[in-house]
Amino acid sequence: MNGIENQQEEFAALLEARQVEELLERLKKLPPVEIAELLGELELPATLEILLGLPAELQGLTLSYFDIPMLHQIFDAMDRRTFSRAFVAMDTDVRADLYQDLSRENQLQLLPFLDKQTREDVIHLSSYEPETAGGIMTTDFATVDMEMTVDEAIEKIRHDSPSRKMIYYIYAVNQEMKMEGFFTLKDLILARPSTRVKKIVRKDFVYADVNEDQESVARKIEKYDLVAIPVLNFLGQLVGIVNHDEAISVIRAEHTEDLEKFMGILPGEPELEYLDRPAWMHFKNRVVWLVSLAGVGVISGMIIHRFENAISSLVVLALYMPMVADTGGNAGSQAATVVVRALALGQITLKEWGLVIWKELKIALMLCLVLGILSFGKILFLSYEAEIPAAYNLIDIATAISLALALQVVSATLIGAGLPLLVRQLGGDPAVAASPAITTIVDITGLLLYFGTAMLFLGIH
């Protein structure tokens, strides 16, 4: 099962040769995720032909791995009755997402073909906000009554879930479906058949509230090494569970959001992949920051104007403005990145801000020494034959500029490290104090340092 790439070609060949029967037999042996992958490579008609050749349960399990746009295509291409059979076997959370996304009319066309239980389940699940525990939970879970014996419990599990789906925990509930505790299949096997469930049940359990944000749910699953977390409503009733694999997808989505924040990109529509998002949507998400940065840029513009005379009297100054700005931006962004991440991973707390700044200061001093010396040499190398007004000499100029650069590296690093801490202190998300913000702020401080140093050191005015 580890050589799926090679398989893909074989399957393509079989399809080419119209040996569909053979192909289907082979597919039935694969895990649904791989069937979905293979079908994803094909044109819609071929996908449908093969899909319909599979047993309804396998159809459902496979569809559970398709994305929403793909599911729409399949929904539109199948007749409602056939689709409903697969729909019943889909993962409850995926099918609820699809149902939520269907037009009212399509929903009404589908419902009549669903059995009562599925119908209620879909309507129930699609009533929750997408990014909450309720939105990502599944209703595939096993419950037993506290009063049952171990034997009765095993019987109930046999009866309730004969499907291929895996069971991790069994949840013990009372008459009102209030969750009382849980136990594992192992507890069940280790216990004597006549023992009562309430003897082996674990009453201390971590749970998620049905309206809890999905990221906090994922963090609980991660922190307590859970395979699944029970989701309770305000009455303490067990309404669903969130599985460990959901936690991973939430963490991945979280990461994408962070990265985008880092580049000042507004969080996009998570359900749409890069190519599925229309260009204007990408544009919308990116333009806001770029425009506001351009706005802030007016300030740096004013500053530069303020020193227009300095520049005209010593043009070489203009040449090294970008160098100082860029180096500062990069150093600042690096510090910001490291601090934001350390905050996110809980490696540092706000209380430790002093330690952070102190460490960054030491780092900055090492950096500014290296970079200062480099830029000094760079200036001598680049400008050795530049025309310089008699009043000045290159050595002084190089010294002034590399001094400015050194100061810029230090201030930029401290700003880059400090800003995320400040934002968090003010209750905001540190990630917004990232690359673009830092770059812009550091541009302004950089220009002030640059011309300030030049004027003091070279006596320009």
Next chain:
Amino acid sequence: MNGIENQQEEFAALLEARQVEELLERLKKLPPVEIAELLGELELPATLEILLGLPAELQGLTLSYFDIPMLHQIFDAMDRRTFSRAFVAMDTDVRADLYQDLSRENQLQLLPFLDKQTREDVIHLSSYEPETAGGIMTTDFATVDMEMTVDEAIEKIRHDSPSRKMIYYIYAVNQEMKMEGFFTLKDLILARPSTRVKKIVRKDFVYADVNEDQESVARKIEKYDLVAIPVLNFLGQLVGIVNHDEAISVIRAEHTEDLEKFMGILPGEPELEYLDRPAWMHFKNRVVWLVSLAGVGVISGMIIHRFENAISSLVVLALYMPMVADTGGNAGSQAATVVVRALALGQITLKEWGLVIWKELKIALMLCLVLGILSFGKILFLSYEAEIPAAYNLIDIATAISLALALQVVSATLIGAGLPLLVRQLGGDPAVAASPAITTIVDITGLLLYFGTAMLFLGIH
């Protein structure tokens, strides 16, 4: 168990009042991860006192949540015999990591106190590379013989793993410990007691090679929604399993690495947290990029020099160089971020590069329109009273500069989107073609566009 923050104060109070007995009773009811959290807040002596008050198994489970530096402190503070009792109960992967990190001398002091099985296990596990399947796997897993009956299998599990640890899958092996297949506890419960294991075993299984990179292992766990993946050696023998929670930590670590790459920070020592890393280590990881960028900066320096006359004849040109450079850098970084992420998530493939560039082109055109118009207004606003040589007029200058900026936005966006694809094509990691790289490259193209446009449009030379 969801209100740990409040608990922390209560426990602090109990400790304050020296009601250690009471405190210990309360702690024993908590999951080890929370005990570890609470102890992490205390001074070493208090941590030790409480730790030693807990039963050895709970000590071990709790220590499994401490980081390596903390474990060293505890190792040094305890006598070897006492420590060995907790050590035996620790998660096998964590204790192997600690053992690897101990001095040869300390290792030799510890070994005599370990039972044969633990000793062999630790030496075996610590022989693998840290970032491979072997390095992160645990040896806590249940195996049965293919020839056993379901009843015998249950007996063996009862006997082998009475501990609190959870069992997800049971692995069926032959006489040579070669893995033949696996089944779940549920399969066991659903089967008749007299059935032979080989009747219910699932022979198609995903596995990891013991030398496989940890990221690829995590991806398999994620893709196949596994709770644990078996790790086989080159003989196909089952040597360990990697659990789903390991997958999550690997994914987190992977993300930190990506973020750092994005800012041109060399991957740091993952086992050391931000504050535990000495400043020079941070410095080492950051300086490389900054220096190489400064190096590349020489090129932009030369370009600017090349246009020195243009600047001196029209100083206002110098004022808007940073604006054009920054806007380009930001737009390019945004495009790079989105494309790198889409590649990482498998949302786009190299084959689709055409679609990506085409989409980015559309986005860039919208961006450059908005930003071009803005900068035009900005220039009129900022420079309306600047002294301009008679040969030129502000409108032309503003037009030229905002035209340059528009071109810069388009080229920067395309470079930002194209470079990661190119790097991947050449077999590299797209993430290295991120913010700092883009910013620097785009600076150079930007300057060329800037002065090029100015000279053509304003007829400077």
